[in-house]
Amino acid sequence: MRTLTGIQPSGALHIGNYFGAIKQMLDLQKSDELFLFIPNLHALTTLKDAEVLRNNTLDAAATLLSLGVEPDKTIFWVQSDVKEVIELYWILSAYTPMGLLERAHGYKDKIAKGILPNHALFSYPVLMAADILLYSANRVPVGKDQIQHVEITRDIAIKFNNEHGDIFTVPEAKTEEDIALIPGIDGAKMSKSYGNTIDIFLSEKELKNRVGKIVTDSTPMEEPKDPYTCNVFALAKLFLDKNAQDELAERYKKGGEGHGHFKAYLKELIWDYFAVHREKRAYYDNHRDEIIDILRDGARRAREIALPMIEKVRELVGIYR
Numbered sequence: 001m002r003t004l005t006g007i008q009p010s011g012a013l014h015i016g017n018y019f020g021a022i023k024q025m026l027d028l029q030k031s032d033e034l035f036l037f038i039p040n041l042h043a044l045t046t047l048k049d050a051e052v053l054r055n056n057t058l059d060a061a062a063t064l065l066s067l068g069v070e071p072d073k074t075i076f077w078v079q080s081d082v083k084e085v086i087e088l089y090w091i092l093s094a095y096t097p098m099g100l101l102e103r104a105h106g107y108k109d110k111i112a113k114g115i116l117p118n119h120a121l122f123s124y125p126v127l128m129a130a131d132i133l134l135y136s137a138n139r140v141p142v143g144k145d146q147i148q149h150v151e152i153t154r155d156i157a158i159k160f161n162n163e164h165g166d167i168f169t170v171p172e173a174k175t176e177e178d179i180a181l182i183p184g185i186d187g188a189k190m191s192k193s194y195g196n197t198i199d200i201f202l203s204e205k206e207l208k209n210r211v212g213k214i215v216t217d218s219t220p221m222e223e224p225k226d227p228y229t230c231n232v233f234a235l236a237k238l239f240l241d242k243n244a245q246d247e248l249a250e251r252y253k254k255g256g257e258g259h260g261h262f263k264a265y266l267k268e269l270i271w272d273y274f275a276v277h278r279e280k281r282a283y284y285d286n287h288r289d290e291i292i293d294i295l296r297d298g299a300r301r302a303r304e305i306a307l308p309m310i311e312k313v314r315e316l317v318g319i320y321r
């Protein structure tokens, strides 16, 4: 099974991203051939500060490597390092009906948020189709908001295949149905856009501070508390096995401990869980050259797969060489 996905270089990742998406994706390294890239060309549709885009790209690479991308198993690269994707994007554009893109929710949502409707924003799904089809991916893990883009990819692949034979693999989107939404410090879905996140790489002091801000009810210390309506418990659960979850629930039900105790416990859980990743992160921050070498090697391996595909496509559509 060839699995491919792109993770936007859009700043610090939070615990919701990790438990809702990244962890499952990295687990696939055990069973699948994983292709993972940083879609910096897609990011350009909304991010117009060169310095920020450049930094975010390396930052995303450092984050993903620290969280467990294994470059000897996974092909890991920056999108713009394999230029053939841009050529395929253009060729696919000639096979993409306008109506298909006009129906895209992603585009409409971004415009509604006040982002300038530039052409790249509109043709974003075609570049995404090129990302996927260039490497003959079978499976594409994405968040729910990206399912339509994978469907557009399927439509484009089928249209092209109908004219030229069975060239492209028609991919399937893979979403995590059973992952519960992870609450933020205010109890709403944890999200960058709500400012309620707990980021993965905080200093110990920042983490303590952030956990301290989690909204809890005002049950007095001595009284029993309901773990199942408590935001602190909902987050602590992510780090505990079933037995430890039951033990914590008992502490809630018994009374005698205040939310401050549970928050201190949660802070330790988060701090300890990410200790190894934090060390790796510090290492990569001091060895930026190593990140660049890994990405370059990933791009070389990705290109080995991309080249025969683009050559076949050129030939089929009649691009002169």
Ligand code: ADP
Pocket: 016, 017, 018, 019, 020, 021, 022, 142, 143, 144, 179, 180, 181, 182, 183, 184, 189, 190, 191, 192, 193
């Ligand atoms: P944000 O809402 O912070 O902008 P993204 O939309 O960039 O996050 O999400 C990236 C990935 O992380 C998606 O696959 C999404 O489903 C997952 N994710 C984000 N927030 C949560 C959450 N609170 N609970 C579970 N999964 C989440």
Ligand code: TRP
Pocket: 004, 005, 006, 007, 008, 039, 042, 127, 128, 131, 132, 140, 141, 142, 146
């Ligand atoms: N559009 C995706 C997102 O915003 C990122 C992405 C770009 C992608 N190209 C892709 C995801 C190809 C999967 C496959 O999250």
